[in-house]
Structure formats: C-alpha cells, structure tokens
Amino acid sequence: xRADAQRNRERLLxxxxxxxxxxxxxxxxxxxxxxxxxxxxxxxxxxxxxxxxLKAVALHVLDRTITAGEGALADSAxxxxxLRRYMHLAIDHGLGVINIIYPLxxxxxxxxxxxxxxxxxxxxxxxxxxxxxxxxDATATDVGFxxxxxxxxxxxxxxxxxxxxxxxxHVDICLDGLTDTPSTPSSG
Amino acid sequence: xRADAQRNRERLLxxxxxxxxxxxxxxxxxxxxxxxxxxxxxxxxxxxxxxxxLKAVALHVLDRTITAGEGALADSAxxxxxLRRYMHLAIDHGLGVINIIYPLxxxxxxxxxxxxxxxxxxxxxxxxxxxxxxxxDATATDVGFxxxxxxxxxxxxxxxxxxxxxxxxHVDICLDGLTDTPSTPSSG
DNA sequence: GCTAATCGGAGTATAATCCTCCGCTTACTG
DNA sequence: CAGTAAGCGGAGGATTATACTCCGATTAGC
Numbered sequence: 001x002r003a004d005a006q007r008n009r010e011r012l013l014x015x016x017x018x019x020x021x022x023x024x025x026x027x028x029x030x031x032x033x034x035x036x037x038x039x040x041x042x043x044x045x046x047x048x049x050x051x052x053x054l055k056a057v058a059l060h061v062l063d064r065t066i067t068a069g070e071g072a073l074a075d076s077a078x079x080x081x082x083l084r085r086y087m088h089l090a091i092d093h094g095l096g097v098i099n100i101i102y103p104l105x106x107x108x109x110x111x112x113x114x115x116x117x118x119x120x121x122x123x124x125x126x127x128x129x130x131x132x133x134x135x136x137d138a139t140a141t142d143v144g145f146x147x148x149x150x151x152x153x154x155x156x157x158x159x160x161x162x163x164x165x166x167x168x169x170h171v172d173i174c175l176d177g178l179t180d181t182p183s184t185p186s187s188g
Numbered sequence: 189x190r191a192d193a194q195r196n197r198e199r200l201l202x203x204x205x206x207x208x209x210x211x212x213x214x215x216x217x218x219x220x221x222x223x224x225x226x227x228x229x230x231x232x233x234x235x236x237x238x239x240x241x242l243k244a245v246a247l248h249v250l251d252r253t254i255t256a257g258e259g260a261l262a263d264s265a266x267x268x269x270x271l272r273r274y275m276h277l278a279i280d281h282g283l284g285v286i287n288i289i290y291p292l293x294x295x296x297x298x299x300x301x302x303x304x305x306x307x308x309x310x311x312x313x314x315x316x317x318x319x320x321x322x323x324x325d326a327t328a329t330d331v332g333f334x335x336x337x338x339x340x341x342x343x344x345x346x347x348x349x350x351x352x353x354x355x356x357x358h359v360d361i362c363l364d365g366l367t368d369t370p371s372t373p374s375s376g
Numbered sequence: 377g378c379t380a381a382t383c384g385g386a387g388t389a390t391a392a393t394c395c396t397c398c399g400c401t402t403a404c405t406g
Numbered sequence: 407c408a409g410t411a412a413g414c415g416g417a418g419g420a421t422t423a424t425a426c427t428c429c430g431a432t433t434a435g436c
Contacts, residue, residue, distance in 0.1 A: 002403055002412060024212055024340075028393055039415035044395065102343035135364075142361060145342060149358060152212070152340045154333060155290035170337060173330060174358075176323075177365030190381060190434060216424055227384035232426065 009046050011036040013060045016053065017094045022160060024153045026050075026100060055110065058101045062113045065093040069120050079127035080179060083134065086124055087147055087171045091164070096151020128179070138178045146174040197234050199224040201248045204241060205282045210348060212341045214238070214288060243298065246289045250301045253281040257308050267316035268367060274312055275335055275359045279352070284339020316367070326366045334362040 015036035019027035029050075033043040047053035068089045076082035098105070108114060121140045128134035150167040158166075203224035207215035217238075221231040235241035256277045264270035286293070296302060309328045316322035338355040346354075 004403065005413060008414085025344075029395085030393065033416095040395080041397085041415055042413080045413075099341075099343045103345040138361070142357070145354065145358065146361065148342060149337050149340065152337065152342075153287075154336060154340075155287045156213075157291040166333065169330070170333065173326070173334065173365035174361055175365065177361035177363065192434070193382065196383085217426085218424070221385095228426080229384055229428085230382080233382075238425095 008038050008042050011038055012043055013057055016057045017097055020097045020100055021094060054101045058098055061094045061097050062117055065090050065095045066116055066120055068093055073124055079131035080133035082124050083128045084175055090147045091151055091167050096148055099148050133179050196226050196230050199226060200231055201245055204245045205249060205285055208285045208288055209282060242289045246286055249282045249285050250305055253278050253283045254304050254308055256281060261312055267319035268321035270312050271316045272363055278335045279339055279355050284336055287336050321367045
C-alpha cells in the first residue's frame with residue numbers, strides 16, 4: 001500500500017471518529033471526507049460502503065483502546081486504579097463510537113477484538129472487586145455503558161473540549177458510584 | 189380553543205418528546221406528525237416553525253417535571269430520598285429533551301419556568317447536602333447533567349423500554365457517586 | 377342543521393446526501 | 407531522474423429526505 005494511501009485511510013478513520021462523537025450519530029460521507037481534508041472519491045476508494053467504514057472505525061478504536069487498557073492494567077498498583085485509568089482512557093480513545101455500530105456487533109465477523117475487549121474489561125472488574133473497592137453488584141456491563149454514555153454529546157452547541165471535560169467529570173462520578181471509596185479525581 | 193385542536197396539540201408534543209428521546213436529536217416534522225397520528229398540516233397549524241415547536245416541547249416537559257418534582261420534595265422524608273425520587277421522575281417525564289433546546293436556553297424569553305426549575309433543584313441539593321448524604325463537592329449541575337445523560341439513547345437499535353431501564357440503572361449508579369451512602373435501587 | 381374552525385395529506389420546492397467518473401498528481405521503481 | 411501505475415480530487419447527476427402549502431373534506435359547538 002502506498003504511503004499516501006495509508007495516511008489518507010488513517011485520516012479518514014480519525015475524522016469519522018471525531019464526527020461520530022460530535023454528532024452522536026452517523027455523519028454524512030461528505031462531512032467525513034471534508035473533515036479529513038480528503039476528496040470524496042478517496043473515501044469511496046477506501047470504504048466502498050457505509051458498513052465497511054463503520055466496521056473499520058470500530059476496529060480502529062477498539063484496537064487502540066484495548067492496547068492502552070492492557071498497558072494501564074499492567075502498571076496499575078491496584079484494581080481500583082486500573083478501573084479508573086481504563087474508564088478515562090477509553091473516553092480519550094473514542095470508545096464512545098461503538099454505540100453506532102451496535103447492530104453490527106451481534107453477527108460480527110471480525111477477529112478476536114471483541115473477545116479481547118471483553119476479557120480485558122472482565123479482568124479489570126474482577127480485580128477491582130477482589131481488591132474490595134468495587135461493589136459486588138456492579139458489573140462489567142455497567143462500566144462499559146457508563147463510558148459510552150459519558151462519550152455521548154450532552155448538549156447541542158457545546159464545543160468539543162467542553163464536552164470532553166464533562167465526560168471525564170461524569171466518569172468520575174460513576175466511578176464513585178461503582179466503587180465503595182471515592183476516587184481521586186484524575187487529571188486525564 | 190376547540191377540543192380536538194387541544195387534543196392534537198398535546199399529541200404532537202408527546203410524540204415530539206418520544207422521538208427526541210429515541211433519536212437523540214431533532215426529529216423531522218413528518219416523523220412527529222405521523223407518530224402523533226395527525227396530518228402534517230395540523231402540525232404546521234399549531235407550530236408554524238421549528239423554534240416554536242421546540243420551545244413548546246421544552247416548556248411542556250419542564251412544567252410536568254417541576255410539578256412532579258415539587259410534589260416529591262414535599263413528601264420526602266429526607267434530602268436523600270428527594271434527590272433520588274427527583275432524578276428518577278425526571279427521566280420518566282422526559283427531561284432529557286432539553287439537550288436539544290440548549291442553544292435556546294440562554295436568551296429564553298419564556299416565563300419563570302427556568303427559575304422555578306433551578307430553584308427546585310438547588311433546594312433538593314441543599315437539603316441532601318445539609319442532611320449529610322450528599323458529597324459537598326457535588327453540584328446541582330452534576331445532578332442535572334447526570335439526568336440528561338441518562339436520557340440519551342445508548343445504542344442504536346435498542347428498543348425504548350430497554351433504554352429506559354438502562355437509564356434508571358445508570359441514574360442509580362450516579363446517585364451512589366453523588367452521595368455518600370449507597371442508594372436503595374428504586375423501582376421507579 | 378348550520379357554520380366556522382379544524383383536519384388530512386397529496387403534491388411541489390428545496391436541500392442534503394450518495395456515488396460515479398475521469399483528468400490530474402504523486403509515490404515508488406529501476 | 408524518467409516512467410508508470412497507483413492514487414487523488416471534486417464536479418456533477420441521481421436519489422432521497424425534509425420542508426412547507428393548499429384546499430376539499432370533516433367535525434365541534436351552537
């Protein structure tokens with residue numbers, strides 16, 4: 001694959017992630033291409049149909065979130081810290097986009113990302129619970145949904161950076177609800 | 189005002205609320221009319237432009253939420269109970285729609301609803317805090333935003349009743365985060 | 377019954393979005 | 407540093423969604 005093609009592909013994915021998070025729904029193809037600073041033809045060459053684009057976006061985001069999450073888990077001193085770090089980094093990596101490909105998740109023909117994500121999240125939750133900081137009735141699903149919710153745009157007209165700050169604030173609140181001890185507000 | 193006109197007006201408002209909550213954004217006028225079981229002409233007669241419709245929707249929802257909230261506050265035994273009841277009833281009354289009219293809130297020419305809502309929320313938060321159940325660093329804004337977030341659709345394709353159940357579950361988690369003591373999961 | 381208010385929805389105008397196509401540009405290769 | 411195949415951009419036509427009007431049919435209220 002030629003270098004410029006690779007670069008444009010990544011620009012398109014990043015633009016798509018941004019727009020999905022801003023709009024809270026599927027953005028138009030024209031909008032994605034123009035945000036990526038790329039011709040509309042280029043978008044269609046890389047992603048012939050909507051489905052392939054959405055799938056690529058999901059894998060892109062899942063991938064980098066899982067990688068970052070595994071790293072955070074590895075060098076966290078406690079289950080509570082791992083949980084907190086995971087939730088915040090998931091926001092920063094754009095995990096919120098998966099609300100859009102929800103219907104695709106069921107019959108996903110994609111690789112082991114899904115299993116890997118589930119296993120990571122379960123490990124974190126298990127560890128937090130056996131450390132005694134996380135309430136036993138809280139589930140991995142609660143954690144996942146809390147992150148997705150935090151990523152949804154809150155109010156039309158709010159600039160992206162404010163949205164992001166509010167998302168982190170909200171996740172801290174959820175963290176307190178999911179755990180027994182108040183979490184230290186994180187700085188990112 | 190003729191009885192059927194009044195009835196249709198209310199149907200339109202209710203349909204608009206439903207759709208806004210389902211879609212998470214502004215629904216089309218055609219969709220609203222058809223959901224309300226009313227001709228498109230009827231919609232335009234009642235609400236000549238988008239702005240007047242959105243404003244009416246907001247007032248409609250604010251009104252019934254405030255009324256219910258004041259009632260709940262009046263017969264709650266504690267600040268904690270008032271807070272919990274308020275958050276859950278706000279979901280049920282559709283307070284989530286206000287994310288859509290956010291840009292209108294600033295220069296709103298509408299009556300005292302806004303002040304009434306603010307005062308109700310502040311009273312509840314004050315009471316919860318002086319009762320010692322709510323963390324002092326949590327704010328009325330946190331409460332409001334938590335409710336709005338809980339009302340946003342979580343995943344495309346999820347049926348409305350599941351969305352609603354998840355919203356209540358989420359609010360319970362936030363409630364635990366905002367308060368010092370775990371809240372009893374409410375049944376509505 | 378009468379009538380003025382209200383309704384419904386077919387139908388046109390407008391705008392958004394989709395997608396193709398092809399001449400131009402650029403990264404790689406020898 | 408040419409040669410060339412891969413890749414790019416975006417004009418523009420097709421398609422679809424949405425906005426809005428208009429008027430004959432209907433109905434509430436007297």
